[in-house]
Amino acid sequence: xxxxxxxxxxxxxxxxxxxxxxxxxxxxxxxxxxxxxxxxxxxxxxxxxxxxxxxxxxxxxxxxxxxxxxxxxxxxxxxxxxxxxxxxxxxxxxxxxxxxxxxxxxxxxxxxxx
Amino acid sequence: xxxxxxxxxxxxxxxxxxxxxxxxxxxxxxxxxxxxxxxxxxxxxxxxxxxxxxxxxxxxxxxxxxxxxxxxxxxxxxxxxxxxxxxxxxxxxxxxxxxxxxxxxxxxxxxxx
Numbered sequence: 262x263x264x265x266x267x268x269x270x271x272x273x274x275x276x277x278x279x280x281x282x283x284x285x286x287x288x289x290x291x292x293x294x295x296x297x298x299x300x301x302x303x304x305x306x307x308x309x310x311x312x313x314x315x316x317x318x319x320x321x322x323x324x325x326x327x328x329x330x331x332x333x334x335x336x337x338x339x340x341x342x343x344x345x346x347x348x349x350x351x352x353x354x355x356x357x358x359x360x361x362x363x364x365x366x367x368x369x370x371x372x373x374x375x
Numbered sequence: 376x377x378x379x380x381x382x383x384x385x386x387x388x389x390x391x392x393x394x395x396x397x398x399x400x401x402x403x404x405x406x407x408x409x410x411x412x413x414x415x416x417x418x419x420x421x422x423x424x425x426x427x428x429x430x431x432x433x434x435x436x437x438x439x440x441x442x443x444x445x446x447x448x449x450x451x452x453x454x455x456x457x458x459x460x461x462x463x464x465x466x467x468x469x470x471x472x473x474x475x476x477x478x479x480x481x482x483x484x485x486x487x488x
Contacts, residue, residue, distance in 0.1 A: 293474070293475040293476075295476055297479075303481070304467070304479050304480060304481040304482055305418075305467070305479040307376070307476055307478065310474065310475075310476050312474055312475060351417060351418070355475045355476075362420065362423075363420070363475075363477060365417045365418045365419075366417060367416075367417045368416075368417050
């Protein structure tokens with residue numbers, strides 16, 4: 262069984278300050294982990310993915326995430342928030358089985374204050 | 376990454392009617408997925424659609440309510456049948472990328488009155 266927990270439903274940061282969105286996972290197998298972003302009334306966009314290569318993964322728009330097996334975490338960070346980062350972010354876990362089923366976290370809504 | 380389009384982008388329907396949502400991909404893919412995103416919620420997988428076989432439904436979803444077609448490797452439809460206001464959601468299709476990531480269509484926003 263696999264699951265993912267996003268620890269914060271809402272995060273508010275000031276423009277120019279760091280962003281931290283927290284995600285913990287549970288998987289019986291070697292997981293693949295992803296972060297997606299969904300802007301209001303828009304589709305889902307893949308930000309970055311971890312698939313058992315480097316533990317520090319760099320994505321688009323300056324985001325990165327670090328896979329920590331000992332902590333079963335995959336937190337998303339960005340050094341400096343921009344107004345355009347305001348959106349909902351989903352942490353997703355998949356495992357390398359043949360079925361390729363993914364499980365979505367409940368989402369974290371990021372607010373960026375000017 | 377695949378480019379995915381969905382039709383319609385949004386619709387308002389009366390209860391008791393049915394709506395068929397189309398999903399078109401710009402390349403041939405084996406697996407396509409249908410998700411539901413209820414207002415303010417995360418995504419829930421409805422079913423997996425493989426070409427040439429019956430769709431596989433997740434717990435809580437049945438074929439009579441959400442029939443799916445997959446006639447070829449670039450196209451799929453999801454029908455929401457006998458709709459009620461509780462079916463008001465965004466419906467998204469997705470395809471698996473070369474790795475284990477998925478790419479999503481823009482979604483169909485359905486409102487049932």
